[in-house]
Structures are given as structure tokens and as C-alpha cells.
Amino acid sequence: MAIDKSQIETRLGEIQDPYMETDLIASKAIKSIERDGDNWKIEVQLGYPAAGFFDELAQEIKTSLASLEGIGQVEVGISSQVKSHAVQQNLKPLEGIKNIIAVASGKGGVGKSTTAVNLALALQAEGATVGILDADIYGPSIPRMLGCQGQPESADGKSLEPMIGHGVQSMSIGYLVEEDTPMIWRGPMVTQALEQLLNDTRWSGIDYLIIDLPPGTGDTQLTLAQRIPVSGAVIVTTPQDIALLDARKGLKMFEKVEVPVLGIIENMSIHICSQCGHSEHIFGAGGGERMSQEHGVDLLGALPLDIRIREQADSGNPTVAAMQDSQISTIYRGIARKTAAKLATKARDHSAAFPNIVIQNN
Numbered sequence: 078m079a080i081d082k083s084q085i086e087t088r089l090g091e092i093q094d095p096y097m098e099t100d101l102i103a104s105k106a107i108k109s110i111e112r113d114g115d116n117w118k119i120e121v122q123l124g125y126p127a128a129g130f131f132d133e134l135a136q137e138i139k140t141s142l143a144s145l146e147g148i149g150q151v152e153v154g155i156s157s158q159v160k161s162h163a164v165q166q167n168l169k170p171l172e173g174i175k176n177i178i179a180v181a182s183g184k185g186g187v188g189k190s191t192t193a194v195n196l197a198l199a200l201q202a203e204g205a206t207v208g209i210l211d212a213d214i215y216g217p218s219i220p221r222m223l224g225c226q227g228q229p230e231s232a233d234g235k236s237l238e239p240m241i242g243h244g245v246q247s248m249s250i251g252y253l254v255e256e257d258t259p260m261i262w263r264g265p266m267v268t269q270a271l272e273q274l275l276n277d278t279r280w281s282g283i284d285y286l287i288i289d290l291p292p293g294t295g296d297t298q299l300t301l302a303q304r305i306p307v308s309g310a311v312i313v314t315t316p317q318d319i320a321l322l323d324a325r326k327g328l329k330m331f332e333k334v335e336v337p338v339l340g341i342i343e344n345m346s347i348h349i350c351s352q353c354g355h356s357e358h359i360f361g362a363g364g365g366e367r368m369s370q371e372h373g374v375d376l377l378g379a380l381p382l383d384i385r386i387r388e389q390a391d392s393g394n395p396t397v398a399a400m401q402d403s404q405i406s407t408i409y410r411g412i413a414r415k416t417a418a419k420l421a422t423k424a425r426d427h428s429a430a431f432p433n434i435v436i437q438n439n
Contacts, residue, residue: 090103096418098418107121115150119142121154122156125159128157135155162424169426177307179290179307189344193287195396198397200413207286210275212274212289219251222391243398248278250274303334311339311416313342314343314365328374342380343376345380345382346362
């Protein structure tokens with residue numbers, strides 16, 4: 078008996094996308110189902126970058142369909158297409174940038190900047206075009222972590238070309254001042270500098286711009302929430318109670334300004350001794366999981382306390398770039414997929430689909 082399209086759809090509806098947390102039919106990931114005799118061609122298009130997941134998903138689809146009686150060859154093509162998602166009311170996405178994701182922490186010392194850089198590199202490894210804005214005016218660290226030196230070019234004397242490190246576009250006050258020069262600025266100057274760095278940079282075709290925020294909930298964070306079109310935020314914390322206490326403040330801040338929190342990343346979750354292999358929860362255990370449950374947000378992943386992460390970031394060659402096939406890089410890439418997939422579930426921005434209507438008195 079010949080197989081019809083409805084049987085194919087039924088099987089595809091039984092396959093779960095672990096990152097979207099729903100099946101392929103419900104997530105509208107099936108772009109086309111074409112038949113050629115007993116052979117079938119399935120085109121899947123995910124709404125988030127997931128290059129490292131393509132082969133696994135394609136094999137799962139083939140295995141599921143292969144059990145249908147009378148089916149021939151099954152060809153599966155998988156791609157990703159990142160859409161622009163909704164931002165705060167009265168704001169519109171910036172030209173050249175589809176989505177802005179803020180990476181924040183309640184307090185310093187939790188590895189937020191290192192996490193932000195590796196998240197950017199992980200999104201890129203999954204197939205996205207990525208940029209990173211260093212919003213920490215007082216303590217810029219992105220230039221060193223990306224291994225970028227020198228000053229950005231300006232073709233027109235008004236805008237800046239982003240610096241490129243490991244294929245990621247970036248901008249930071251650190252490119253414009255000497256590394257050991259302190260920024261003795263008051264709040265209004267800092268927020269103005271942040272807006273200029275964002276708006277005067279010629280970002281090109283970016284799917285995700287990661288903004289590495291300074292710790293806390295002060296002027297910079299408020300400016301970001303009120304004036305910069307942010308699609309979502311990620312909170313970085315450690316399992317330590319004090320870090321979690323401050324991380325909750327950051328989470329609440331984003332909730333109040335109507336920026337969706339995509340999830341929590343627990344850094345320094347566990348330490349494994351490089352000499353003897355003994356594992357120990359130096360900063361406590363399960364804090365990120367408890368926080369995610371209490372506030373109804375996802376735990377995007379837990380990263381180990383590993384000396385290589387620090388050494389590689391300090392040397393300008395972050396872990397995802399330095400050890401692409403390592404277990405740590407695998408964790409970062411899983412976090413990147415979860416973050417992007419969570420954003421893909423949010424409302425899309427449709428402003429570009431509508432023309433501007435101008436009414437004139439003639």
C-alpha cells in the first residue's frame with residue numbers, strides 16, 4: 078500500500094525538537110514534504126542556528142520514517158533561518174541587527190564576560206552571524222578576550238567599522254583608549270558612550286548581537302532597557318548563595334522593563350581536579366536549578382570551573398575557538414542552541430513587513 082503525506086506528517090509530529098521543546102510539526106519546522114514514487118524528500122528549517130544538531134535530527138527523521146511499510150529512500154535537508162524578534166514597546170530593531178541579547182549578572186566575578194564571548198563564538202559555530210558589544214565602559218575586556226588590537230577604521234569619519242576577532246564583529250571603548258587608561262566618567266557620559274558605540278558602528282548582517290553588560294542594575298542597565306531594542310536577556314551566575322541573590326535582582330530588573338529572560342547560565346558549577354580527577358562543588362550545588370524553578374525560567378546550562386577557560390580567554394583565544402571539539406565547547410554550543418531556540422519561541426518583529434504610511438495635505 079502506498080504511503081501518503083499524512084502518514085509522513087504523523088511521524089514527523091512524533092519527533093521532538095529538544096531545544097524548542099515541541100514536535101517538528103507544532104514548531105512549524107517542516108518546510109516541505111515532496112514525493113517521488115516511493116521516495117520522499119523532507120525539508121526542515123529551524124528558527125535558530127543548530128549546525129551541530131543537523132545530523133542527529135536528520136538521522137532521527139530517517140529512522141522514524143524507515144519503519145513505514147513500503148517507503149523508499151528518504152532524503153532530509155535541514156537548514157536554519159533566524160528571524161527578527163519583538164523588542165520593548167516604542168522601540169524597533171536596529172539596522173543590520175536582527176536580535177540583541179543582553180548578557181548580565183547581578184555581581185562581578187562570576188565569569189560573565191568570558192561566558193558572553195564563548196556564547197557569541199558558540200552561536201557562530203552553530204551557523205549564525207554574530208557580533209558582541211562591550212557595554213562595560215569602566216572595565217572593557219572584550220578586546221583582549223577576542224585577541225583584537227588596534228583601533229577601528231572609519232570610512233566616513235562618522236561611523237566605525239566593527240573589529241573582527243575569530244569571525245565575530247565587535248565594538249568596545251577598549252578599542253578607543255589605552256588598555257591601562259581609567260574611564261573617570263559619570264553615569265550620563267557612560268550611557269551616552271554606550272549608545273554611540275552601538276549606533277555608530279556599521280554592524281553587518283548580524284543575527285545576534287551579544288551585549289556584555291557590566292554587573293549590577295545601574296544606569297547602563299537602565300539605558301539598555303529603555304533605549305536599546307533588546308529581544309532577550311541571559312543571566313550568568315554561580316551556584317554561590319550571594320551570587321544567586323544578586324542574580325535574582327538582575328532577573329527582576331529585566332522583568333520590570335519587559336525584556337524576556339531567556340534563561341540562566343550557571344558558571345563554575347563544578348571543579349574537576351586536573352591532577353587527580355576529583356570533582357567538587359566549590360561554590361555550592363544546584364543553585365541555578367533552584368533559581369530557574371523559583372522564577373519559571375530555563376536553566377540553559379552549567380559550565381565547569383576549569384583553568385583552561387580562564388587561560389584561553391586571557392590569551393585572546395576563547396575555549397570555543399581554541400578547543401572546538403572539547404566537552405566544554407560542546408556545553409557552550411548546547412547553551413547557544415537553547416538560548417537561540419528560546420528566543421525563537423518569542424513573538425516576531427513584523428515592522429519590516431509593513432510599509433511606512435505618510436499622510437500629506439495637498
